[in-house]
Amino acid sequence: MQQLTIFMDIESSRSYIDELYSPNEEKIIEALVTLKNSVIGSNRQKSSVIEQGIVPRLLQLMTDDGLDPNIRLEATITIGSLAKGTPENVASLVDQGTTIVLVELLKVVPTGTRLAEACLCALRSIFQHPPAPISALPADMRLLTRLTQIAREGSPTARACVVRILSIWCSGPVEQEALCAAGACSAAAALLASNRYTAPPLARALPALDLLAAMCFENANVSQVALNTRYGDKTIPELLTTLVSRDKPLPVAMGAARCLTFIHRAGALTADDTRVVFGALPCLARLCTKDMPEDIRATAAETLAYLAEVDTSLQRLAAISNHLMSSLAEIVTCPSAAAKQGAFKCFASLGANDEDIRKRIIETHGLMVHVVSGMNNPEPSVRLAAVRCLHSLSRSVQQLRTTFQDHAVWRPLMQLLNDSPGTELLTVGSSTLCNLLLEFSPAKEPMLDQGAVEMLCNLTKRPEAALRLNGIWALMNMAFQAEQKVKQRILCCLGTEQMFRLLGDGDTRVIMKTLGLLRNLLSTRHHIDAIMAEYSSQVMQAVIVVLEGSYPAEVKEQALCILGNIGDGEKAKDLIMANEDVLRKLVDYLAHPEGKLQEAALFVAGNLVWRGEAGAAARQQRLADLGVLRALKLLRARHDAHHLHDRVKTALAQFNDFT
Amino acid sequence: MSFETPTNNGNIRPERRYYDRSKSDDLHISRTDINMLIMNYLVTEGFKEAALKFQQEAGLQEPALCSSLDERIMIREAVQSGRIPEAISMVNALHPELLDNDRYLYFHLQQLQLLELIRAGRAEEALAFASATLAEAGANDRNALTELERSLALLAFPDPHSSPFADLLLPSHSQKIASELNAAILKMENQEYTNPKLCSLLRMILWSQSEFDKHGVKYPKMTDLANATIEQPK
Numbered sequence: 042m043q044q045l046t047i048f049m050d051i052e053s054s055r056s057y058i059d060e061l062y063s064p065n066e067e068k069i070i071e072a073l074v075t076l077k078n079s080v081i082g083s084n085r086q087k088s089s090v091i092e093q094g095i096v097p098r099l100l101q102l103m104t105d106d107g108l109d110p111n112i113r114l115e116a117t118i119t120i121g122s123l124a125k126g127t128p129e130n131v132a133s134l135v136d137q138g139t140t141i142v143l144v145e146l147l148k149v150v151p152t153g154t155r156l157a158e159a160c161l162c163a164l165r166s167i168f169q170h171p172p173a174p175i176s177a178l179p180a181d182m183r184l185l186t187r188l189t190q191i192a193r194e195g196s197p198t199a200r201a202c203v204v205r206i207l208s209i210w211c212s213g214p215v216e217q218e219a220l221c222a223a224g225a226c227s228a229a230a231a232l233l234a235s236n237r238y239t240a241p242p243l244a245r246a247l248p249a250l251d252l253l254a255a256m257c258f259e260n261a262n263v264s265q266v267a268l269n270t271r272y273g274d275k276t277i278p279e280l281l282t283t284l285v286s287r288d289k290p291l292p293v294a295m296g297a298a299r300c301l302t303f304i305h306r307a308g309a310l311t312a313d314d315t316r317v318v319f320g321a322l323p324c325l326a327r328l329c330t331k332d333m334p335e336d337i338r339a340t341a342a343e344t345l346a347y348l349a350e351v352d353t354s355l356q357r358l359a360a361i362s363n364h365l366m367s368s369l370a371e372i373v374t375c376p377s378a379a380a381k382q383g384a385f386k387c388f389a390s391l392g393a394n395d396e397d398i399r400k401r402i403i404e405t406h407g408l409m410v411h412v413v414s415g416m417n418n419p420e421p422s423v424r425l426a427a428v429r430c431l432h433s434l435s436r437s438v439q440q441l442r443t444t445f446q447d448h449a450v451w452r453p454l455m456q457l458l459n460d461s462p463g464t465e466l467l468t469v470g471s472s473t474l475c476n477l478l479l480e481f482s483p484a485k486e487p488m489l490d491q492g493a494v495e496m497l498c499n500l501t502k503r504p505e506a507a508l509r510l511n512g513i514w515a516l517m518n519m520a521f522q523a524e525q526k527v528k529q530r531i532l533c534c535l536g537t538e539q540m541f542r543l544l545g546d547g548d549t550r551v552i553m554k555t556l557g558l559l560r561n562l563l564s565t566r567h568h569i570d571a572i573m574a575e576y577s578s579q580v581m582q583a584v585i586v587v588l589e590g591s592y593p594a595e596v597k598e599q600a601l602c603i604l605g606n607i608g609d610g611e612k613a614k615d616l617i618m619a620n621e622d623v624l625r626k627l628v629d630y631l632a633h634p635e636g637k638l639q640e641a642a643l644f645v646a647g648n649l650v651w652r653g654e655a656g657a658a659a660r661q662q663r664l665a666d667l668g669v670l671r672a673l674k675l676l677r678a679r680h681d682a683h684h685l686h687d688r689v690k691t692a693l694a695q696f697n698d699f700t
Numbered sequence: 701m702s703f704e705t706p707t708n709n710g711n712i713r714p715e716r717r718y719y720d721r722s723k724s725d726d727l728h729i730s731r732t733d734i735n736m737l738i739m740n741y742l743v744t745e746g747f748k749e750a751a752l753k754f755q756q757e758a759g760l761q762e763p764a765l766c767s768s769l770d771e772r773i774m775i776r777e778a779v780q781s782g783r784i785p786e787a788i789s790m791v792n793a794l795h796p797e798l799l800d801n802d803r804y805l806y807f808h809l810q811q812l813q814l815l816e817l818i819r820a821g822r823a824e825e826a827l828a829f830a831s832a833t834l835a836e837a838g839a840n841d842r843n844a845l846t847e848l849e850r851s852l853a854l855l856a857f858p859d860p861h862s863s864p865f866a867d868l869l870l871p872s873h874s875q876k877i878a879s880e881l882n883a884a885i886l887k888m889e890n891q892e893y894t895n896p897k898l899c900s901l902l903r904m905i906l907w908s909q910s911e912f913d914k915h916g917v918k919y920p921k922m923t924d925l926a927n928a929t930i931e932q933p934k
Contacts, residue, residue, distance in 0.1 A: 074789070081792050082799040082806035085836050118796045125800040162797055
């Protein structure tokens, strides 16, 4: 037996490193074992070995199939140990092509050998350091089939390694489909099977649950395959349902509930499926309770948020499960960012649709204080989640008037939005602003002072359609029944040029809201005249652009409504009367096959012909000359316009002198 | 979701049974079960010779010895007799990932090696060894640092064996580490129970008794585990 020295310090023992290059295989293996024993357990030694440039030699020894198999094994084990060092160590290994060598080796070494196992261990260690070198493992069907075969039939260690590697590797639809085709679903099912009394061991079940979750995430096809994959007499959802029960270890129950959640959200299990309603949901609610470790509670809250994100019945059910509200309120106070953001997201999901739940959330003791302080959290993910929560709650009219006001939530929100936030935060934050700026919201005034108009105008210039929409939407809300100075400020800040640009937007919703803004700006007689005095040509041009362009009917309807508003102005009326093009269009729209356009055109005509106002007679004369009167009479005669008859009659009654 | 429904329904009263100690074999425990438990104890704890003998004498069919038993015995012997580098080398050959994953365990093995040097009175070597290898673990882990300080404090005494930290030099310390290592190896081999099942059974008795005590229930209490002495409630 070799002499074991007490010191196995790399710097002081250059000699055995030289032996690695010896032609004598005996000496190489001795040196390798010494090297291995010195690096295992010590990051300092690992760094030292890497710095001395020994890695390439080790990779060479691993791949040389002319050498003693033990040399190749020990070299691979040593590389595997280096891969358990610091992040820098791992990065350096990856830079030197270790991953590629390991993958190539896996393609050729017979499965079931110790060398194959050592390879898998090393690869797993490398993959567990983010960022995992995912591209080094190609979606090659032969290799994947080989790997899934190991996952089914290999030694316990080999199976756990393969599945862990694949669970990290599976990061998108391409990988999901490739793994599914290579039979990874059935391999995962085999790893989840338990006998009657005991759960599968953690080391086996956890990677399999992670792999299954990664494969099913947002993938309808793979989730459907998982639904029908069996091991023994049980399908995957049935295996998972067994694992969510109380007697299973917490991480296993958590992982199983997460898989069921993903399969549901991918559309393979309905929201009323028993495995969702009695399997995943109660398990997640239980894992949120205060007896659980913080990391489990954090993941459970976040997963529950995803589970209940869209379905109202699941939201209602979750809200009454296992004191979830108070559990979540406690998670918010946990120190870790993961816990806080999980809880905020979960509150956001629960309150997404149901006013009663929102009310209960708000009534949860001290929650608003936490939401406000969450918006100031140094961790971006917590800030985002807190804003999401606020957004969900801001759908409640009552809360806008009461709790939101009490806590001045607009203040941290405006601060966040003015502080160059990321796109995601900006999207959710500006959606929240839209709600805070509704007319009945008392936050409107102070937000104006904080520069809300300027910020929103800038949003309308963003390349992301969602942000432009939120910007213009919020401006529209802000202009609704606003004071004239607010309207002037919006117009002045947005500028007519930008308004025209928005009317040409690729997103119809943006055009709709832009016209909606114009409509809100042009309301009440006094404001109409004041604004038209300054912007008449631009506004008229905007209306004509829309009426003449190829826009959908609902957009044109908005334009006609604007015209109707202008027609309500005292002086503004004349602008329409002076524009023969517009008047002829009016005649056309009164006879339009689309009901809502007819109705809108009637609204415009009604305002223009209104009697008791100065110059009414002259206007009526002109409208009669251009055929408006005839068009109205025709409209009265039409049976399909029955619901408009009253208003047509009123309009015609104005023309007394002509009939 | 399905619930298991008990076989007795409303009109049949569930039969209540008390275990009467004076009656002989009301509850039958098979000899094989007991033998298996004993075997499990011997194998888990690494008593190989005894296990083989017992298998012969009890006429057990399967030699329920797990694959790593020989190695585990050799590793235990090496640790308890102070041949630490040899033990580490054997562990690395058996499970190369073990000591990388459990650095605290690795620290404990190195600490034993340090204690060997101190025991042999090789103070300078001990200090050099501590700064070269143990310092790394001490810098990363508070617990390790405290334990390292306690070990090095032994050097301050002319006779370490009569110092306040003499417990570190007792065989019970290296036995404790050897068991820790043994359990870690078994865990690595995906064995569900790293402790002998007999221990679990005894622990369950203690737990049940403490639950009874908490709720003030009177029951025949086992007061001495080693002799299974049971005292009747007063």
